[in-house]
Amino acid sequence: MREAIILPTLSDTMETGRLVQWLKQVGDSVKKGDVLAEVETDKAVMDVEAFHDGYLAGPLSQADSDIPVGTVIGYISDSPEQAHEDQGSIPEKTTVAKGMPVGKTTTKELNQRDTSPVATAKQAVPDTDTSVPVSSQQSGIKASPYARGLARELGIELHQVSTASDGIIHAPQVLSAALAGPVPNLDAGPAYRYKLFTTMHKAVANNMIATLSTPTFRVSARLSFTPLKDLAHEQQQSVTLLLARACALCVQKHPHFNAVYTPRAMAMREQVDVGIAVDIPGGLVTPVLRDAARRPLDELNDDWRILRDKVKRNRLGPDDYQGATFYLSNLGVFEQVTHFDAIVPPGAAAILSLGAEQDGKVEFTLSCDHRVVFGADAARFLATLSQLLDNPKDSLCDAAKDQ
Amino acid sequence: MVEQVYYWQALNRALDIELAADESVIVLGEDVGLFGGSYRVTDGLYAKYGEWRLRDTPISEGSFTGLAVGAAMVGLRPVVELMTINFALLALDPIINMAAKVPFMSGGQFPMPLVVRMPGGVAKQLAAQHSQRLEQTLMNVPGLRIAVPATPQDAYWQLRQAIRSDEPIIILEHELLYFSKGPLEVGLEAPPMHRAQVRREGTDLSIVTYSGMLDVSLRAAEQLTEKGIEAEVIDLRSLRPIDWDTCSASLEKTHRLLVVEEDSRFAGAGAEIAAGLTERCFFNLDAAPQRVAALELPIPFNASLEAASIPRIADIIAAAEKLCSP
Structure with missing residues (x-):
């Protein structure tokens, strides 16, 4: 069996990529995640990784050719024999889709290209060390007159702005570059490579940028933890689940913590959905326990088990992680962490964070959106939490039966 | 008072008012008199103002437009109707060589209160020779003004402004617009003729x-x-x-x-x-x-x-x- 290697879309504006070089030969054994080839996009030189274990098989696209994204550039086969069956190169012509412009490369450019195995992103980004003045670099970029003027006014370097689908920088691209904040000047530092954000990482980054406008304050309290831990042990429940239940009950008693700020008015939500930050390789996810204040603890326990399983199998869907009204973040498994504060995620008014247990107590920090709740509200919330934690058995378990 | 009128009626109203207001205003063209104009623009005016004010001419655009240029030089305010812009090609010498140049070359001694009205544009199956637009031909002539009214109100305003102007002005109408309807308020104050x-x-x-x-x-x-x-x-x-x-x-x-x-x-x-x-x-x-x-x-x-x-x-x-x- 042979799996096709597709030239991936490595940036949102990328239409073709230059296959700089193959790092493996036909017949070489490759493992999933191995770097097979280097592709230069409009912004940087990036790696094409193997998605399967096997052997690199031909025909391979020629190095130093421009190839539209989505084109098959080679194959990975199950056996080395198979890999050698169909050697040779894909002629450049057939790899170029109809109507796709084939990038022109002058001999000079080819000679300048670094042929060492580790090509760096420096090749693709404008090199300020050359004698070419900055102004002429800017004029080599296609941008509308209005976009140029905007960039000048906003202090945006055009070579840091991505183009629209027509390959030209228009005003919206400059504006979004301005809104995205400053880009660090990488040219001054050592050579570098770009590592693409995973979708999850990008989403987290965007979410965090979105919280920058939230006026936040934090209130901390050291509360007893031993009773809760004992209860969890006694009832074979997860500590996290009981904490989430405790949060939900506090929110129920202080309903402002279930609100969210909107420019029009505060949105008061009708049930408490607790999002729980979970550490996963390469980032975090926040599976949500729905209606955590009113539903029986057993039911929540089942939900939590299913959610944790989905997290483990990387199968968490948007329904599982979106729309929490209150968040919980626990770094207590790291015993060195005494306390920390978290960022209030968009869509919530507060997040409760806790560090490791010390002498039977844990330091809780409530980070709050000051547009929605006030310092004394947070203090009252923590007082309620304190009561629950002092006597968790009655408050956490009985509450479910009351409903 | 706002009325809903046809474009041709708005032009007719403008002519009527200016003919009544100033005896030096005359209308020249093919079938503008007895027949009331190819697109009815001079409808009823012949009966009201007579054959000396509404002058039916031979089918000779060059000569009657030239006649109007001469009349404008000596004090009349002629309004020439050309049946279509396609026939204006025959009148380009008096329009471009005379009307547009005389005030300049005479050092302003001769005014040129001339209006030349004509429809251009693609109508309904009049074929290549009768479907031209040609506005660019006249746009390139310094000394001319070209108004392109698209509504009855503008047709009314701009024709009246053109008749009262001492400069040579082309009113470029459109064959398909004559029978389009729109509001007309006669008493409404007009914006400057060239204002978009x-x-x-x-x-x-x-x-x-x-x-x-x-x-x-x-x-x-x-x-x-x-x-x-x-x-x-x-x-x-x-x-x-x-x-x-x-x-x-x-x-x-x-x-x-x-x-x-x-x-x-x-x-x-x-x-x-x-x-x-x-x-x-x-x-x-x-x-x-x-x-x-x-x-x-x-x-x-x-x-x-x-x-x-x-x-x-x-x-x-x-x-x-x-x-x-x-």
Whole structure:
């Protein structure tokens, strides 16, 4: 069996990529995640990784050719024999889709290209060390007159702005570059490579940028933890689940913590959905326990088990992680962490964070959106939490039966 | 009082008022008298003002337009009706060589209170020789003014302003507009004759157009709303001079220019509009100005080919979408 290697879309504006070089030969054994080839996009030189274990098989696209994204550039086969069956190169012509412009490369450019195995992103980004003045670099970029003027006014370097689908920088691209904040000047530092954000990482980054406008304050309290831990042990429940239940009950008693700020008015939500930050390789996810204040603890326990399983199998869907009204973040498994504060995620008014247990107590920090709740509200919330934690058995378990 | 009138009735009203107000106003042209004009513009005026004020002429555009130039030099205020702009080619010598030059070459000793009215544009299957637009031919003549009224109100205003002006003025009408209806308020104060007007406000692109293409552009703009594009539509009202200020103000808002003209693209009015606005608004443009214009061919007689050879609503929508897409 042979799996096709597709030239991936490595940036949102990328239409073709230059296959700089193959790092493996036909017949070489490759493992999933191995770097097979280097592709230069409009912004940087990036790696094409193997998605399967096997052997690199031909025909391979020629190095130093421009190839539209989505084109098959080679194959990975199950056996080395198979890999050698169909050697040779894909002629450049057939790899170029109809109507796709084939990038022109002058001999000079080819000679300048670094042929060492580790090509760096420096090749693709404008090199300020050359004698070419900055102004002429800017004029080599296609941008509308209005976009140029905007960039000048906003202090945006055009070579840091991505183009629209027509390959030209228009005003919206400059504006979004301005809104995205400053880009660090990488040219001054050592050579570098770009590592693409995973979708999850990008989403987290965007979410965090979105919280920058939230006026936040934090209130901390050291509360007893031993009773809760004992209860969890006694009832074979997860500590996290009981904490989430405790949060939900506090929110129920202080309903402002279930609100969210909107420019029009505060949105008061009708049930408490607790999002729980979970550490996963390469980032975090926040599976949500729905209606955590009113539903029986057993039911929540089942939900939590299913959610944790989905997290483990990387199968968490948007329904599982979106729309929490209150968040919980626990770094207590790291015993060195005494306390920390978290960022209030968009869509919530507060997040409760806790560090490791010390002498039977844990330091809780409530980070709050000051547009929605006030310092004394947070203090009252923590007082309620304190009561629950002092006597968790009655408050956490009985509450479910009351409903 | 606002009335709903035909475009030709608005012109008729303007002539009636000016003929009554000033005895030196006369009307010359083929069938303007007894017959009341090819498009009824002089309907009823012959009976009211007589054959000396409404003069039927032989089929000889060069001679009766020349006659009008001479009459204007010695104190009359002639209004010449040419049956279509296609026949104006025969009168280009008196219009371009005489009317446009005499005030300048006489050092202002001879005024030129001449109005030449004519319809241009593609009508319904009149074939290539009777479907020309030709506005660019007259736009390139210093000394002329060209008004392009697209509504009954403007037809009324601009004809009255033209008759009262001491400069030679072309009123470029449109064969398909004569029987279009619109509001007319006789007492309403007129804007300056060359002032462009924003007919529809928008934020995403500026459609600059005139005459018969105004209605097509406005319809396209309505449909563009469904695609999330809000087009501003500017009616130039005058092709010489062009009101750059109104257009520039619009481009400062929208940053995108689409010119819609019924004439063929090459060296047409749209070329001047696009060039003039690029010079003035270069740093406000977020995309290269685009033109929607007629195809480069004599207008075919066949009805579907004829319709396909000049801008249609779909053409404007496609161009606007493309202009706004990146």
